[in-house]
Amino acid sequence: MSHGSGAQRSVSVGGLARVEGEGSLHVEVRDGVVEEVALDIFEPPRFFEALLQGRRADEAPDITARICGICPVAYQMSACGAVEDACGVHVERRIADLRRLLYCGEWIQSHALHVYLLHAPDFLGCADAVELAERDRAAVERGLMLKRTGNLVMETIGGRAVHPVNVRVGGFYSAPSPDSVTALAEPLRRALDAATATVDWVAGFTFPDVAGDYRFVSLRSPGRYPVESGRVASSDGLDTSPGGFADMVVEEHVARSTALHARIDGRLEYLTGPLARYALNAAELPPPAREAAAAAGLGDVCTNPFRSIVVRAVELVFACHEALRLVEAYEPPAPPAVEVRPVAGSGTGATEAPRGLLLHRYTLDADGVITGARIVAPTSQNQLTIEGDLRRVVQAGLDLSDEELTWRCEQAVRNHDPCISCAAHFLDVAVDGR
Amino acid sequence: MSPDDRPTLAVWKFASCDGCQLSLLDCEDELLALAGAVRIAHFTEMSRAAVAGPYDVSLVEGSITTPADAERIEEVRASSRRLVTIGACATAGGIQALRNAARGGAYADAVYAHPEYLSTLETSTPISAHVPVDFELQGCPIDRRQLLEVLTAELAGRRPVVAGHTVCQQCKGRGTVCLLVAGGTPCLGPVTRAGCGALCPSVGRGCFGCFGPAEGANTEALARRLVDDGLAPADAARLFATFYVGQPTFGDQAVRLGLPGVGRRGGRGEAPR
Numbered sequence: 001m002s003h004g005s006g007a008q009r010s011v012s013v014g015g016l017a018r019v020e021g022e023g024s025l026h027v028e029v030r031d032g033v034v035e036e037v038a039l040d041i042f043e044p045p046r047f048f049e050a051l052l053q054g055r056r057a058d059e060a061p062d063i064t065a066r067i068c069g070i071c072p073v074a075y076q077m078s079a080c081g082a083v084e085d086a087c088g089v090h091v092e093r094r095i096a097d098l099r100r101l102l103y104c105g106e107w108i109q110s111h112a113l114h115v116y117l118l119h120a121p122d123f124l125g126c127a128d129a130v131e132l133a134e135r136d137r138a139a140v141e142r143g144l145m146l147k148r149t150g151n152l153v154m155e156t157i158g159g160r161a162v163h164p165v166n167v168r169v170g171g172f173y174s175a176p177s178p179d180s181v182t183a184l185a186e187p188l189r190r191a192l193d194a195a196t197a198t199v200d201w202v203a204g205f206t207f208p209d210v211a212g213d214y215r216f217v218s219l220r221s222p223g224r225y226p227v228e229s230g231r232v233a234s235s236d237g238l239d240t241s242p243g244g245f246a247d248m249v250v251e252e253h254v255a256r257s258t259a260l261h262a263r264i265d266g267r268l269e270y271l272t273g274p275l276a277r278y279a280l281n282a283a284e285l286p287p288p289a290r291e292a293a294a295a296a297g298l299g300d301v302c303t304n305p306f307r308s309i310v311v312r313a314v315e316l317v318f319a320c321h322e323a324l325r326l327v328e329a330y331e332p333p334a335p336p337a338v339e340v341r342p343v344a345g346s347g348t349g350a351t352e353a354p355r356g357l358l359l360h361r362y363t364l365d366a367d368g369v370i371t372g373a374r375i376v377a378p379t380s381q382n383q384l385t386i387e388g389d390l391r392r393v394v395q396a397g398l399d400l401s402d403e404e405l406t407w408r409c410e411q412a413v414r415n416h417d418p419c420i421s422c423a424a425h426f427l428d429v430a431v432d433g434r
Numbered sequence: 435m436s437p438d439d440r441p442t443l444a445v446w447k448f449a450s451c452d453g454c455q456l457s458l459l460d461c462e463d464e465l466l467a468l469a470g471a472v473r474i475a476h477f478t479e480m481s482r483a484a485v486a487g488p489y490d491v492s493l494v495e496g497s498i499t500t501p502a503d504a505e506r507i508e509e510v511r512a513s514s515r516r517l518v519t520i521g522a523c524a525t526a527g528g529i530q531a532l533r534n535a536a537r538g539g540a541y542a543d544a545v546y547a548h549p550e551y552l553s554t555l556e557t558s559t560p561i562s563a564h565v566p567v568d569f570e571l572q573g574c575p576i577d578r579r580q581l582l583e584v585l586t587a588e589l590a591g592r593r594p595v596v597a598g599h600t601v602c603q604q605c606k607g608r609g610t611v612c613l614l615v616a617g618g619t620p621c622l623g624p625v626t627r628a629g630c631g632a633l634c635p636s637v638g639r640g641c642f643g644c645f646g647p648a649e650g651a652n653t654e655a656l657a658r659r660l661v662d663d664g665l666a667p668a669d670a671a672r673l674f675a676t677f678y679v680g681q682p683t684f685g686d687q688a689v690r691l692g693l694p695g696v697g698r699r700g701g702r703g704e705a706p707r
Contacts, residue, residue: 017481165637
């Protein structure tokens with residue numbers, strides 16, 4: 001709710017809806033100037049970095065998947081990447097392609113969930129997708145069909161949609177049969193049409209005129225839109241390895257949050273996620289996604305956070321198209337996993353979760369037991385930027401009614417698809433005083 | 435406005451990954467029908483509208499890990515006619531119950547620079563340790579078909595039909611060759627509750643117990659077999675000490691096998707940088 005009049009005004013939302021996990025927001029305005037902005041995260045911490053200590057490295061993908069039920073593949077892939085990096089292993093192309101296909105399934109599932117069930121209702125004045133379905137059932141059914149297709153890809157490759165079982169360090173327990181993979185082509189073709197229609201649909205929404213001055217960070221991989229691998233790049237010229245980037249990121253623990261606030265070199269705020277991936281990699285999108293983006297009026301860079309729903313829809317087109325390409329080119333990897341012998345040392349894994357960059361770094365002993373773990377989740381990295389957005393949105397929206405301003409603030413948070421469950425468990429172990 | 439006499443459904447989240455409540459949204463084919471049959475009165479992940487209680491059925495995800503949540507679950511119970519817990523966190527404490535074995539505060543010290551900013555309990559406990567629970571649906575994550583069965587049964591006022599037998603039996607039903615017998619692959623299938631569809635053995639992987647112990651599970655006999663087959667006791671302990679470590683059948687077996695280092699370390703580990 002929002003209250004106050006004249007010189008002082010405040011906006012508070014106690015339990016943010018349509019986000020994954022538990023958070024709240026609070027904004028204070030005095031004499032027409034936004035004085036205080038806080039996205040508070042009160043999700044209970046689950047201490048994953050501590051409970052990984054003493055576990056075998058090959059348990060990390062399954063354990064860290066339980067950080068987030070919305071993006072378990074992201075956790076599994078970053079965990080595998082960190083262990084393989086520590087052990088000096090590279091997986092072969094067919095395994096890498098199968099990982100990318102599984103990951104596309106998660107992008108489709110997660111983006112369809114966010115676009116249709118969590119985000120679109122804001123633009124249409126609905127409390128939720130059920131109310132939206134009363135007005136436009138066909139749209140919601142299109143979203144559910146997309147989501148189902150993403151889940152189908154995850155079930156076919158990973159064994160199940162939430163916390164897949166077929167992923168292991170080095171690859172997969174078994175390669176899905178060519179028949180089962182080929183059977184994905186038809187649903188993916190329909191999903192590709194639905195994703196293109198999604199871009200048209202969301203491009204017609206009305207967007208508040210707000211622009212952020214963002215430092216974008218995402219993976220970059222020549223010739224491919226980044227998903228499961230790449231170097232880390234930024235809009236101000238950074239280009240480094242995942243391990244190099246992990247060295248630069250400093251996270252701070254503040255009193256009001258169980259999530260950490262990440263900055264590059266301890267001072268520079270940055271944004272990861274669809275807006276960042278698009279800004280740094282739009283040229284790598286396949287033609288159908290580029291055409292959809294152009295038709296929606298997106299330039300090469302989108303700095304209006306409210307239009308992130310359009311970028312997410314463009315990424316849906318990409319993910320459906322890319323999954324279809326991988327399905328059509330599928331060759332079962334044999335063997336389905338490469339051997340990973342434990343080596344004492346440390347390694348970093350970095351992949352693009354649907355909502356942004358996810359870094360894992362582990363230290364292993366010679367027996368392959370984890371002796372130290374650090375996980376940097378997308379929402380920890382985006383939290384300061386989200387607060388900056390809130391400040392801009394409130395400043396630009398002071399003429400709105402209390403109810404409208406409150407809703408717009410909620411929307412400003414949902415623009416970045418925060419995963420608060422992910423954000424709440426992580427902290428570099430020795431950040432203070434660095 | 436005409437009175438709405440549909441039964442009300444509420445969904446609540448405690449310490450968890452959101453995966454079990456996502457299973458409800460993953461019922462893509464049934465979601466809109468369900469939303470017609472019940473009034474979704476409180477479901478923060480799905481809606482910004484919330485209707486005040488009491489609620490006919492509450493689904494609860496997550497474990498109790500903070501003093502505030504220990505109070506909140508009492509309020510949820512008081513406003514719910516039927517309370518159903520969903521998933522390993524709500525029914526057994528989840529993977530985060532590994533902290534129960536740690537020295538006081540060791541985990542918070544390891545993860546957060548300022549543990550004094552946190553307000554957490556030293557244990558992660560199931561909902562049933564705090565309030566009476568009407569039905570517990572197992573799984574990490576739960577199976578969405580079982581969730582629909584439980585919801586249907588609750589709305590019809592009958593007992594849900596949910597399997598109590600083992601993954602091992604389900605595997606036989608699928609005709610999957612036994613990994614334990616044929617290849618010596620460590621597998622918790624003989625002691626784990628059915629419900630997933632025996633997924634792991636079907637991809638050539640031993641069951642890792644993510645649906646928790648089956649009724650009457652003989653974990654001691656299985657543990658002996660695994661160790662006789664050459665699995666190090668420490669690794670056998672780890673196998674029992676994952677998502678159902680907070681459930682005594684698995685947790686105590688892990689302790690009997692030595693529960694190596696798990697949750698016992700203080701400090702921060704070797705900082706990975």
